[in-house]
Amino acid sequence: MLCSVPLCGRRTSGWSRYCPAHKTRHRRHGHPCQTGVTKLELRPFLDRVVTTREKNLRNPVWTLLEERWADLVESCHTYLAGYLSGRTASRHQVAASQEIISLNDHVAPVEIIDVVGALVLMRQWDPRRFLSDRAFIHQVARRVRALTDVNVGTTYDHRAGRLKRVYRDIPPRVALLVGQWLTEAFGGLGLWIHGMDRERERQQQERRSAIQQALKELR
Ligand SMILES: [Zn+2]
Structure with missing residues (x-):
């Protein structure tokens, strides 16, 4: 075949x-x-999210998003506790809950929120970079998991004669759950920034055409 x-x-x-x-x-x-979104590719979008945060420090959205993260962590703890006390549980959901708890132990919530917001923003500007919804969700899980060294292992590279860092993958169905939860929780931030940027672009365009029009009428 x-x-x-x-x-x-x-x-x-x-x-x-x-x-x-x-x-x-x-x-x-x-x-x-689908190829993996690199840190370098995500950089401009991440910068855009960070600028928005810095310009709007007093806006309650940041606290609300952090609370949303705390809720997600809490629900993962509850799920795991249920599983450990013998309740029927999905193997993938158990693994995904452990991933979230491990992220919470090693990464500041703000970093997670920013990366998810940046990926959603990136997809809005460059939809074709992601070949499907599923491929997008995978990138969310990957870039967020890459925020901590916990998900990196080492392997001996015989050709180079030294240890090499390798990203430790999680099963696809676990990655999908993690990516979905994160996108549902923080994706709105990226959409909102994109909407703002589009509006600004539209206004600039309008101003340019108004100037063009006015120039034509000069005599
Ligand atoms: Zn092939």
């Missing part, structure tokens, strides 16, 4: 619809052709 990705042409592996390379990417990024 040939890989289901158009023009790939390689053979599928096992029962997968994809060749090994596309299979890995599908598992890791939620789509066989």
Whole structure:
């Protein structure tokens, strides 16, 4: 069987619809052709979120978003406690809850809020960078998990003769849950900033055309 990705042409592996390379990417990024959003790519959007925060320090939104994070952490603790006391629980939801709690132990909430806001903002400006909703959600989970070293392991690189840092992946269904929870909680921030920027752009455009029009009428 040939890989289901158009023009790939390689053979599928096992029962997968994809060749090994596309299979890995599908598992890791939620789509066989999605590549990971890098820290560098996200930088301008993150800067935009941070500027907005600095300009609006007195706005209650930041506290409200942090409270939302605390609620999410709390509900994960409750879920885990239920599971530990023998209640039926989904294996993936248990793992996703542990991920959230681990993030809470190692990362400041504001950093998580900013990264999720930045990714949503990035998607608004460059929708084609994300090949599906699922691929987007995966990127949210990846970039947030990358905020802490806990999710990085080391492996010995024989060719370079030294230890190499590698990102420790979580199962796709766990990544999807984590990404979904984070996007639901903080995605609105990115949408709101995008709306503001669009409006500003529109006003500038209007001013430019007004000037053009006025220039034409000069005599
Ligand atoms: Zn392929």
